[in-house]
Amino acid sequence: MSSHLRKAALAALLVSTSAAWATDPVNVRFSWKLKGEYAxxxxAQEQGIYASKNLAVRMGEGAGAPAALGALLQGQEDVVVMPAIFAVSAIQKGMPVKIVALYHPRTPVVLISQPDKPIAQPKDLEGKxxxxxxxxxxxxxxxxFCAVNGIDCAKVKKIQMDAQSRVPQFLQKQxxxxxxxxxxxxxxxxxxxxTKFPVLDLAQHGLAIPGLAAVSSNAAIAKxxxxxxxxxxxVNEGIAATRKDPKAAAAALMKTWEGSPPAEVVEAQVRATMDAVPAASGKPVGWIDAKAISQALDLLKTDEAIGTPKPVETFFTNDLLPAQ
Structure with missing residues (x-):
């Protein structure tokens, strides 16, 4: 073989080897600041799970669901990690995105009250x-929530305030x-x-608000x-690893999280996040039940004018989840 042919063969080999090992970039944006939900x-990053699948994943904090979804539509992001209820609202309004995984079919949101004036059961809300x-x-x-639990909502007083004032007002017993x-x-x-506050778990008492989810654009899904x-x-492998070792997941997150809470607090966040991910039931983690989307649309009707709901299949796809 002539030197020219040898050089050409070597170049072809290098190109094919490089292509085989090329990593695909994936830009992931959170809808909010760092927290244990993302551990x-x-x-998965630290354990080389992304790399094992030829992925180079970049993750970044967000400043709210609208901004994150806007970046997704502009092609700056491939995936947004956000509460599914906001994605359902955006899709109903015409945004060309889909939920591709739903990890929290029921958002783990609770009402806390003061130990000397506990709200332990839904009926305890009356007069509060x-x-x-x-x-x-x-x-x-x-x-x-009132309708599901037989509460007279006229006896529950909502005090409207800005988001930053809610917890301080509660701590001051206002x-x-x-x-x-x-x-x-x-x-x-x-x-x-x-203080350990009395907790009323809204999900356990029938308020099914779809939460932690992965959302992608219709364009990215097609391309x-x-x-x-x-x-x-x-991600599913990362969830499995986190279930086995929440402490390691908390530590991996804290390496990126400047000014994070103490390790035991972050670990508590991680454990609560995993507790809200349903156990396997013949479907892959992240599987989206059409009923969860229908319920979300029913919830949205009570808080905003959404018009005629779009067909349920408009809002999600399970086609990208790994096979069981």
Whole structure:
């Protein structure tokens, strides 16, 4: 073989080898700041799970669901990690995105009250005041919660205020209750104040608000289905690893999280996040039940004018989830 042919063969070999080992970039944006809900994604990074699937995943904080979805539509992001209820609302309004995995079919949001004035059962809400801000998950659908639990909602007073004032007003006992997430707010608050607050779990009492989810654009789903499949498979492996070792997941997240809460608080967030992910039931983790979307649309009707609901299949796809 001539030197020219040898060089050409070597070049072809290098190109084919490079292509075989090329990694696909995946840009992931959270809808909010770092919190324990995202720890499994960082454990997947640390354990090389993304790399094993030829993925180079970049993750970044967000500043709300609308901004994250806007970046998704502009092609700056491939996946947004956000509460599914906001994605359902956006899709109903015409945004060309889909939920591709739903990890929390029931958002782990709770109402906390003062130990000397506990709200232990739904009926205890009657005669109480609750802090409320526009768009807040825990109290926006209070009328539905009342209906499901036989509460006279006329006897429950919602005090509207800005989001930043809710918890301080509660701690100052200006209101009797405030809604918080088990997966983020509650561990931080209890550690900071040194108090175990009475908890009323809204999901356990019938308020099924779809929460933690992965959302992608219709364009990305059409153009990069294989990449998204590998990404969702890696996430599921990260969830499995986090279930086995929540402490390691918390530590992986904290390496990126400047100014994080103490390790035990982050670990409590991680454990609460995993507790809210349903156990396997013949379907892959993240499987989306059409009923969850229908229920979300029913909830949205009680809080905003959404018009005629779009067909349920408009809102989600299970096609990208790994096979069981």
């Amino acid at each position: 499994h994604l960082y454990l 005041t609750i802090a409320h801000s526009v768009g807040e998950t825990g109290t926006s659908y209070l009328s539905v 209101v009797d209750a405030v809604s918080v997430y088990r997966t983020s707010d509650l561990p931080v608050l209890e550690a900071k104040v040194g 990069r289905p294989d990449v998204l499949r590998r990404y969702l498979a890696a």
